[in-house]
Amino acid sequence: ALRELGPGLAAALPALHTLVLRGNALGPAGLGAGLGGTLPALRILDLSGNGLEALPAALGGAAADADPPGAAPAFPQLRSLNLSGNRLRELGPGLARAAPQLQALLLSGNRLRALPGGLLPPPTAAAAVPGGPFPLLSRLEAADNEVEELGADIAVLPALKSLDVANNHLRELPTALANCPRLKEANFRGNQLKDKRLEKMVNGCQIKAILDYLRAGGRGKGKAESAREDARKKKREKQQKKDVGDGEQDEVEEASKLLVKVLHVSENPAPLVVKVSPGIKDVRPFIVCCVLKGVNLKPGNALKRFLSAQTKLHEDICEKRTVATIATHDLQLIKAPLVYDVQPPDMLKVTPLGRKEIKAKDLLRQLQLEAEEQRKQKKRQNVSGLHRYLQLLDGKDNYPCLVDAEGVVISFPPITNSEKTKIRKDTRDLFLEVTSDSSLQICKDVMDTLILKIAELNRSTLENKEDSGSDNESDALCGPAALNPSQNAQPMVVEQVRVVDTDGNLKVLYPSKTDLSTVSSLLTVIR
Numbered sequence: 001a002l003r004e005l006g007p008g009l010a011a012a013l014p015a016l017h018t019l020v021l022r023g024n025a026l027g028p029a030g031l032g033a034g035l036g037g038t039l040p041a042l043r044i045l046d047l048s049g050n051g052l053e054a055l056p057a058a059l060g061g062a063a064a065d066a067d068p069p070g071a072a073p074a075f076p077q078l079r080s081l082n083l084s085g086n087r088l089r090e091l092g093p094g095l096a097r098a099a100p101q102l103q104a105l106l107l108s109g110n111r112l113r114a115l116p117g118g119l120l121p122p123p124t125a126a127a128a129v130p131g132g133p134f135p136l137l138s139r140l141e142a143a144d145n146e147v148e149e150l151g152a153d154i155a156v157l158p159a160l161k162s163l164d165v166a167n168n169h170l171r172e173l174p175t176a177l178a179n180c181p182r183l184k185e186a187n188f189r190g191n192q193l194k195d196k197r198l199e200k201m202v203n204g205c206q207i208k209a210i211l212d213y214l215r216a217g218g219r220g221k222g223k224a225e226s227a228r229e230d231a232r233k234k235k236r237e238k239q240q241k242k243d244v245g246d247g248e249q250d251e252v253e254e255a256s257k258l259l260v261k262v263l264h265v266s267e268n269p270a271p272l273v274v275k276v277s278p279g280i281k282d283v284r285p286f287i288v289c290c291v292l293k294g295v296n297l298k299p300g301n302a303l304k305r306f307l308s309a310q311t312k313l314h315e316d317i318c319e320k321r322t323v324a325t326i327a328t329h330d331l332q333l334i335k336a337p338l339v340y341d342v343q344p345p346d347m348l349k350v351t352p353l354g355r356k357e358i359k360a361k362d363l364l365r366q367l368q369l370e371a372e373e374q375r376k377q378k379k380r381q382n383v384s385g386l387h388r389y390l391q392l393l394d395g396k397d398n399y400p401c402l403v404d405a406e407g408v409v410i411s412f413p414p415i416t417n418s419e420k421t422k423i424r425k426d427t428r429d430l431f432l433e434v435t436s437d438s439s440l441q442i443c444k445d446v447m448d449t450l451i452l453k454i455a456e457l458n459r460s461t462l463e464n465k466e467d468s469g470s471d472n473e474s475d476a477l478c479g480p481a482a483l484n485p486s487q488n489a490q491p492m493v494v495e496q497v498r499v500v501d502t503d504g505n506l507k508v509l510y511p512s513k514t515d516l517s518t519v520s521s522l523l524t525v526i527r
Contacts, residue, residue, distance in 0.1 A: 060094020
């Protein structure tokens with residue numbers, strides 16, 4: 001029932017990275033007296049489900065005071081802004097200055113009439129924004145609004161990959177959409193378009209056909225115009241290569257990229273599915289999963305380096321597990337299908353890594369005692385290891401868990417996964433999971449990075465022959481390492497995993513067409 005936010009937040013919590021205020025009574029003034037300053041570390045801001053009628057001044061709304069030249073942005077690290085389910089009619093021009101690193105902007109369920117509309121500053125002001133307005137904005141959702149016009153300036157967003165303007169009042173789509181260089185996913189369904197041929201493409205979700213059609217100018221300009229445009233495009237690409245040189249350097253860089261192949265659900269005879277129970281949405285709602293095949297952990301210290309890399313990702317991109325948690329499992333030890341569920345602390349039983357089966361409530365108490373003992377012995381104020389993450393479950397009536405077909409808990413995020421599915425040196429196929437209570441996009445970004453890191457480690461293992469056989473006892477138990485130069489040409493395979501609700505409706509599919517794009521400069525993906 002929060003109606004406004006007092007002015008002391010920024011001063012009290014300068015390192016705050018996630019602020020979730022969804023489902024309150026904010027508005028129409030929004031944040032009231034404001035935050036009282038900037039939040040330099042804030043990455044996620046969720047103001048969905050309130051009563052906002054205008055973009056808050058703190059976010060560069062129309063009521064904001066003009067920033068002096070060279071003023072620092074209020075939210076320099078903000079990546080995700082959720083304003084869905086409010087009563088917004090327009091967007092202020094100052095958001096590009098306030099949040100220059102924004103990657104995801106969610107505006108569904110408002111009353112917006114135009115898009116981008118006031119979101120983009122005028123050309124004179126846009127020139128003052130380094131790199132242009134929203135250079136990293138890749139996801140824009142504005143479904144279920146009253147949008148009557150999709151402006152041609154949508155093409156100004158250079159990183160836009162996903163656009164959702166379903167269920168609006170659009171009659172036409174601008175040809176400028178075809179100039180969005182990275183647009184891969186778009187939803188225009190639920191709009192009464194004048195061009196019925198285009199509407200048919202829209203209802204069939206044929207994004208490539210839609211963009212080609214718009215590029216050719218719509219009805220009346222067919223293959224000839226499209227062919228001319230292709231010819232012009234090839235000519236531009238040829239000129240660019242000539243300007244750079246003979247292109248040999250590009251070929252060397254492309255050849256040095258890591259390689260993974262995506263196996264689609266439709267091509268997989270036995271795809272793995274994760275079912276999500278309704279209760280999870282109030283505890284830890286976001287999960288992304290996939291299967292990774294073709295990993296080699298046998299030689300030398302490959303397994304140790306793999307586990308160290310996972311720990312480092314938890315420290316860095318997962319921000320000490322506060323925004324996301326990774327769990328890796330031996331696929332051969334998993335009994336599918338899986339259920340992402342919640343259980344009370346005194347009912348949830350898990351066999352943590354390196355420990356015996358224990359109730360979650362007792363495990364946390366045990367870890368708390370260990371943490372206190374460790375702190376006393378080392379005479380430190382802080383603790384390390386698993387003990388740092390105990391506070392992430394404070395106040396929870398239920399704990400999240402991933403359960404296999406036999407009812408065995410194989411993961412208890414963000415604390416531990418199970419000894420039952422522990423990865424060993426002879427593990428070849430992995431089941432990867434990333435969970436978060438912050439956002440789905442963070443799960444995907446972490447998973448992208450995890451797959452890249454595993455691919456790097458795998459290639460390093462194959463190339464460094466001196467590592468092979470350095471751990472004779474373990475390798476003898478696991479079988480020969482069988483390092484073969486031809487293996488370098490065999491890409492790892494990423495199998496899509498569907499996350500569905502209890503009725504079987506799709507919630508998440510990873511990797512989708514747009515996933516793994518954040519690491520595309522280092523990773524070649526065969527789809």
